Amino acid sequence: MSQFQEKATVVRVERFSDENFRLTLDCPLIAESAKPGQFVMIRTSVGKDPLLRRPFSIHQTSRGGKIQIYFKVVGRGTHILAHVKEGEELSVFGPLGKGFRLNPHVPAILVGGGLGIAPMLFLAKENSRLKKSSSEDLILLGAREKSELAPLLDDFRQFNRKLLTATDDGSLGHHGFVTEVLQSIELPPGCIVYACGPEPMMAGVNKICRDQGIPCQVSVESVMACGMGACLGCSRPAKSGTYTHVCLHGPVYDAEELIWNI
Ligand SMILES: Cc1cc2nc3c(=O)[nH]c(=O)nc-3n(C[C@H](O)[C@H](O)[C@H](O)COP(=O)(O)OP(=O)(O)OC[C@H]3O[C@@H](n4cnc5c(N)ncnc54)[C@H](O)[C@@H]3O)c2cc1C
Ligand code: FES
Known part of the structure; x- marks a missing residue:
């Protein structure tokens, strides 16, 4: 690449x-x-x-x-x-880095929290390019308060997907975490969940998906110095028993590949 x-x-x-x-x-x-x-x-x-x-x-x-x-x-x-x-x-x-692997043949559930919303717009755009319409696709966005979400909503609405929001203070959408919204809905059979957000959020998304046998891809963060595999500053323990380097092998992983400490 x-x-x-x-x-x-x-x-x-x-x-x-x-x-x-x-x-x-x-x-x-x-x-x-x-x-x-x-x-x-x-x-x-x-x-x-x-x-x-x-x-x-x-x-x-x-x-x-x-x-x-x-x-x-x-x-x-x-x-x-x-x-x-x-x-x-x-x-x-x-x-x-390695991006999300979209499957245009199954429902896509996008979950973005806080700054984890950033890559979700690009993913939603690509998903709608590959799959013009889908009543089963879903976009879930969470933030601390309305002002962090409101300026981005029109950008997400253009894809004509069901869009649900959650805020910690209840100023927009569900009052609470976006993981609570994910937990409360019946996810369509065969779907894939794509998530990016704070570590506890992604650990929560991983647990919900694991319990229901739903595949989940997550984009994780790490402190980075070089971004291209030279400094090893971005290493993170993986289930394989070795370390993975987020800049090279990630930032997107199958959630099951990683160790979640939360
Ligand atoms: C793959 C990847 C994608 C990212 N995408 C975005 C994005 O779309 N939007 C965005 O706002 N930020 C994103 N970040 C985080 C962003 O890189 C950091 O916020 C930025 O480097 C901070 O730089 P600074 O000089 O302002 O702060 P610094 O002075 O370097 O750090 C300020 C504080 O932020 C903490 N910090 C720095 N980097 C990170 C990190 N990667 N994760 C958690 N805490 C950190 C430090 O420990 C310190 O407490 C991403 C990080 C990675 C690895
Ligand atoms: S940031 Fe240097 S190896 Fe990943």
């Missing part, structure tokens, strides 16, 4: 809250070859601080060679990204 390093012009900056931002970047080579679940490494600094690129899921791609990332400010790198201006250039490397 090819990877590219591109000088990407920032064509749009969307600020959804003080912490949540979406950038649209012009990087045609990466956009052309990216698959849902893959990520890019972005140099967030002009000088040397922070030295290392930061990983971000590809939120969606669009015709004309654009990709989007959706992110939250948590530290220095994301703080710098939140202040880039339209017209500036960023060094973007990707697409990296």
Whole structure:
């Protein structure tokens, strides 16, 4: 699989809250070859601080060679990204990692929590491209509060899939966790669940799927330095008894391959 390093012009900056931002970047080579679940490494600094690129899921791609990332400010790198201006250039490397394996012949259940919503838009788009309509597909999105979900809802609604939401504070949809919604519904026979979100959420999704014998793919995070298998900083124990490197073997795994400590 090819990877590219591109000088990407920032064509749009969307600020959804003080912490949540979406950038649209012009990087045609990466956009052309990216698959849902893959990520890019972005140099967030002009000088040397922070030295290392930061990983971000590809939120969606669009015709004309654009990709989007959706992110939250948590530290220095994301703080710098939140202040880039339209017209500036960023060094973007990707697409990296292994993405989701979509099966267009069975119902798809997409579960995104918090920033785990980021790769779900690309996945929902690809799913609807492969499978024009499906009354059995389902998109479940969870967040702490309405303001984190509301700006993204129209993007998800365009696929004409059933969409359910959950918020920790009850300001939108189910009052509670998105895993409670997943647990409460009767999942269609033969479906596959695709999930991304905080570790406890994905552990919960894995348990629900395991109990019902439903296959589940998860996209996991790990602290990353190189993003391409050179530093071994992203290792994570796997059920096989060895370590897996999230940047190379993931970030998407069959949930059953991983050890869930929660
Ligand atoms: C494959 C992959 C995809 C990702 N996709 C997204 C995305 O779509 N949107 C998004 O907002 N973030 C995403 N992340 C997380 C993002 O990379 C980190 O938030 C970012 O690197 C933080 O950089 P910083 O310099 O702002 O913070 P730092 O100063 O590096 O760290 C600030 C705090 O965040 C913690 N942190 C840093 N990286 C991670 C991580 N990977 N997981 C958990 N905690 C971390 C640190 O321990 C520290 O407490 C992804 C991570 C990976 C590995
Ligand atoms: S981040 Fe360096 S090996 Fe995975």
